[in-house]
Amino acid sequence: MSSHKAILSSFVDGAPPGELADVFADIKSLTSSSPNLVNELGPAFQKYNEEQFATVKLPGSSQQVIISSHSALGGGRYYDVESSCSFTFDHTTQKASAVESHVVDGEKADLAKSTLKGLSTYVKEHFPNAAYGAYLTENDTKIAVIIVANKYSPSNFWNGRWRSLYIFDPASGSLEGFIKVDVHYYEDGNVRLLTNKTVAASVSSGTGAGLAREIAAGEKKYQEELNRSFTSLSEGAFKALRRQLPVTRQKIEWDKVASYRLGQDIGGGAARR
Amino acid sequence: MATADPFDSALDLLRRLNPKHTAEHLSNIISIAPDLTEDLLSSVDQPLTVRRCKQTGRDYLLCDYNRDGDSYRSPWSNQFDPPLDEAGGLGGVGAGGSNEGAGEGAVPGERVRKMEVKANEAFDVYRDLYYEGGVSSVYLWNLDDGFAGVVLLKKASPQSDGASSGVWDSIHVFEASERGRTSNYRLTSTVILSLATKGASLGEVDLSGNMTRQVEQDLPVENDESHIANIGRLVEDMELKMRNLLQEVYFGKAKDVVGDLRSIGSLSEGQRERDTQRELIGSMRR
Numbered sequence: 001m002s003s004h005k006a007i008l009s010s011f012v013d014g015a016p017p018g019e020l021a022d023v024f025a026d027i028k029s030l031t032s033s034s035p036n037l038v039n040e041l042g043p044a045f046q047k048y049n050e051e052q053f054a055t056v057k058l059p060g061s062s063q064q065v066i067i068s069s070h071s072a073l074g075g076g077r078y079y080d081v082e083s084s085c086s087f088t089f090d091h092t093t094q095k096a097s098a099v100e101s102h103v104v105d106g107e108k109a110d111l112a113k114s115t116l117k118g119l120s121t122y123v124k125e126h127f128p129n130a131a132y133g134a135y136l137t138e139n140d141t142k143i144a145v146i147i148v149a150n151k152y153s154p155s156n157f158w159n160g161r162w163r164s165l166y167i168f169d170p171a172s173g174s175l176e177g178f179i180k181v182d183v184h185y186y187e188d189g190n191v192r193l194l195t196n197k198t199v200a201a202s203v204s205s206g207t208g209a210g211l212a213r214e215i216a217a218g219e220k221k222y223q224e225e226l227n228r229s230f231t232s233l234s235e236g237a238f239k240a241l242r243r244q245l246p247v248t249r250q251k252i253e254w255d256k257v258a259s260y261r262l263g264q265d266i267g268g269g270a271a272r273r
Numbered sequence: 274m275a276t277a278d279p280f281d282s283a284l285d286l287l288r289r290l291n292p293k294h295t296a297e298h299l300s301n302i303i304s305i306a307p308d309l310t311e312d313l314l315s316s317v318d319q320p321l322t323v324r325r326c327k328q329t330g331r332d333y334l335l336c337d338y339n340r341d342g343d344s345y346r347s348p349w350s351n352q353f354d355p356p357l358d359e360a361g362g363l364g365g366v367g368a369g370g371s372n373e374g375a376g377e378g379a380v381p382g383e384r385v386r387k388m389e390v391k392a393n394e395a396f397d398v399y400r401d402l403y404y405e406g407g408v409s410s411v412y413l414w415n416l417d418d419g420f421a422g423v424v425l426l427k428k429a430s431p432q433s434d435g436a437s438s439g440v441w442d443s444i445h446v447f448e449a450s451e452r453g454r455t456s457n458y459r460l461t462s463t464v465i466l467s468l469a470t471k472g473a474s475l476g477e478v479d480l481s482g483n484m485t486r487q488v489e490q491d492l493p494v495e496n497d498e499s500h501i502a503n504i505g506r507l508v509e510d511m512e513l514k515m516r517n518l519l520q521e522v523y524f525g526k527a528k529d530v531v532g533d534l535r536s537i538g539s540l541s542e543g544q545r546e547r548d549t550q551r552e553l554i555g556s557m558r559r
Contacts (some may be wrong), residue, residue, distance in 0.1 A: 007301045014290045014298075023289055029282035030306050125539045149534045158526065162534040179476075183530045185522055190292040191482030193527045198476060223537055225475045227528060233480065234524040237439035237468050240430040242516060246402035252509060254502035257395045260402075 004037060009044035016184035016192065017161035018152035020048065020094075045091035053148035053163050055131045056096045058087055064131040065096075068165075070144035071135045079104075081112050081134055108136050111170060112143050114208025122216040123147060127162075134208075143168040145177075145215065157187035164219065166199065168211055175201045175214060179222050197222050283309055287317060293467060293481035295319055318463040318483065320442045321427045323408050326350050334410040334425040336444070341379075348393045348410045351386065381413050385420050388497050389413040395501050396424055399509065404428045407441075419451040424508050437470040445508050449500060456494045458503060461487045462511045466519055480523050486515060 008027055015023040024038075031037045048054070050072065055064040058080075065071075065080040067089055072078055079086040079102045086102035089095075104112070112134040123132050130149035137144040149162040166177035176199060183193040203214045245251065252260070277285075283302050290298045296319050303310050315337055322335040328350035333339075339346040344353040381389055392411040400409035407428030413420055426443040442465040450457040467481040488511060492503045536543065 004305055007305055010301065011286065011290065011298075016289055019289050023286065025277070026282040026286040026289075029277040030279050030286070030302065032279070125541060126536050127534070128536065128540065130535075151530065151533045158530055160530040160534050162531070181531055181534070183527050184289070185482070185526055185530075186288050188486065189482060189484030189522075190288045191480075191484065191522055191527070192291050192293070193531075194291070194479045196477045219535070220537060221474070222476075223531065223535055225472075226478065226531060227537075229470055229472075229475050229478050230524045230528045233437060233439075233468050233470055233478075234520060237430055237437040237470070238466075238520065238523070241404070241428050241439050241441040241466075242512070243403050243405065244513070244516060248402075252399060252402065252505065254395070254505040254509075255498075257398055257502070257505065258391075260398045 004031075004034075005040050008037060008041055009047075012041060012044040012048050015048065016159055017052075017150055017182050018154065018159040019184065020045075042091060049089070049091050049094065052161070053131075053146055053165075054094060055148060055150070056089060056094060058083065058085065058096050058099050060099075066131050066133045066146050066148060068133075068135075068144070068146055070137045070146065070165075071133060073102075079135075081109070082116055104136060106140070108140055108143060108170070111206070111208055112136060115143060115145060115168075115211045116208070118207075118209040118212025119145070119147070119215070122212055126216070126219075130162075137167065141169070141171070143170070143211075145211065147215075147219075158183065158185045160184070164199075164215070166211075166215060168203065170206050173202045173204060173206060175199065175203050175211070179219060181226065195226060279306055280309055280312055283313055284316070291481070292465075292483055293479060295483070318442075318444050318465060318485075320440065320465055320467075321425055321444070323427065324354065326352075327354055328352055332408045334408055334427055336412070336423060336425060338412045338414070338423045338446075339410070346380065346412070348389060348412060351380070379414050381420070382415050384497070385413050385415050388420070388500060389422070391498070392422070392424075392501050392504065395505055396426070396508075399505065400426055403512070404441075416448065416450070419449045419456065421446075421448040422504070423447070424504070436472055437468070439466070439468045441466050443512060445511065447504060447507070449504070451494065452491075454493060454495075455491050456500065456503065457489070457491050458507055459487070459489045460507050460511060461485065462508070462515060464512075464515050464519060466523070468523065480527065482523075484515060484518060484522070486511065486518075 011023055011027055028038055049067045050069045054067040057064055063083060067078055073086055076088050077086050078089050081104055084101060084103050085099050087096045088098040115134045119132050123130050127149045129151060130147055132147045135144045145166040147164045152159045160183040162181050164179040166175050168175050178199060179197045181195040185191040199218060201214060203210055287295060287298055299313060299317055303313060323332050324335055324345060325332050326347035326349045331349045333347050333349060335345045341353060341357060344355050344357055346353050389411060396409045396411050400407055407426060410425045411422060413422035424445040429440045431438050444463045445460060447458055447460040463483055463485045465483040469479045471477045494500060
């Protein structure tokens with residue numbers, strides 16, 4: 001049974017952006033003969049939500065807050081610096097409850113708050129729909145910065161997610177993390193773009209504004225690089241696989257295809273193995 | 274609420290999970306729901322495997338349609354590898370007996386095999402002209418009112434820079450129903466395309482997937498040669514259409530969605546520009 005649990009967990013883990021509920025419905029249908037299996041998937045849902053930076057609106061608020069291991073307090077509770085509160089998160093239903101006040105203070109907390117201020121302008125200017133957060137991490141020695149942007153369009157069969165994570169070490173000035181893009185297109189097919197860019201930079205000005213500037217510049221550069229890679233893949237690897245038309249720029253004359261064969265043999269083109 | 278059919282759920286799941294690892298997901302689903310094994314194996318397309326024909330030294334492609342048990346038939350020699358045990362060993366399965374564990378790999382009758390030989394020659398030309406490399410195979414089998422077949426093409430391209438790579442698999446399954454001087458063709462085509470690239474400032478990019486399209490057409494038939502020409506045109510048109518579609522989805526749609534997630538330009542400036550434009554148009558109307 002444990003291997004079945006591992007398999008089902010891998011399905012949860014692989015759910016495309018915005019499609020966790022669909023994947024879960026498929027899992028339930030496939031395991032209807034042993035319905036207890038799905039009850040064991042709590043840890044898989046937690047892993048998915050924390051790694052994918054699931055967002056949730058707190059009761060009575062329109063602001064989205066982020067679920068991640070860096071904002072976890074343990075016991076299913078998470079906190080948010082911006083709104084100074086903590087809450088319980090149900091990983092299966094993705095609902096937040098039991099909101100309480102949670103104030104962080106001290107030098108690092110001030111840095112996290114000034115980073116949030118710097119990020120707010122950047123995120124507003126470049127993400128139509130994103131949540132962002134800054135947290136104290138690694139025993140409050142470092143700052144974790146998270147940006148997650150989702151756009152779901154299931155009626156047009158596509159969904160996408162941009163997520164980035166940065167860990168800033170004020171002691172050394174190092175900024176490390178990743179940018180990941182996940183796009184799923186599934187109209188009469190299944191096409192997936194998955195990218196992973198690791199970030200390793202050093203930020204001389206250890207201010208929140210300086211951090212936000214570094215992140216903004218890096219993400220701009222990355223998106224431009226990614227756009228160039230679409231062009232180079234299209235012009236390179238894709239073109240090398242199959243031509244749009246033969247060299248002659250003409251479709252094949254199928255009635256005469258047998259004579260092509262002869263021509264190929266003479267040209268020595270047949271035995272390319 | 275009505276429960277979904279497990280087979281439909283399995284297909285839905287395969288349409289959502291990373292298409293680069295369809296084979297792995299498929300075997301995982303089968304271990305969860307073994308009842309679906311046969312149905313899934315015959316309806317889910319996977320990247321094709323290449324094997325070298327022992328008799329002719331030429332490469333051919335393996336699929337469910339040229340499989341019998343653990344053996345695969347080469348289109349070049351018409352021989353199974355490993356050879357089928359005709360007599361059926363002790364405790365084994367006799368030639369005409371249970372076909373449990375067998376694939377669809379029935380050997381076509383004489384007329385259809387003749388067409389198969391010609392079709393393989395024709396699509397070898399097609400492969401050379403369009404793919405400039407790669408491997409092709411055509412398998413045909415008899416139907417009550419005609420015949421059916423599959424045209425397979427595969428090409429892998431490692432780039433000279435070593436950073437980018439790509440694999441293309443085409444699977445065209447068709448049925449030809451003969452109705453006097455015309456024949457009705459039903460074609461279902463799947464292309465599995467996997468592309469990857471990486472670089473220091475780019476990181477890793479993987480763009481993988483599959484798309485399926487169908488077409489049905491009635492075409493005139495004079496003789497068996499015209500069947501091959503008809504199928505050739507259908508497959509050629511379909512691949513051209515699908516290549517354009519793949520280009521649009523892989524490089525156009527994917528890039529657009531990334532742009533929808535994050536805008537390279539400033540959103541407020543873009544909004545200001547749109548507002549200015551609207552005012553301009555408004556003032557011209559006045």
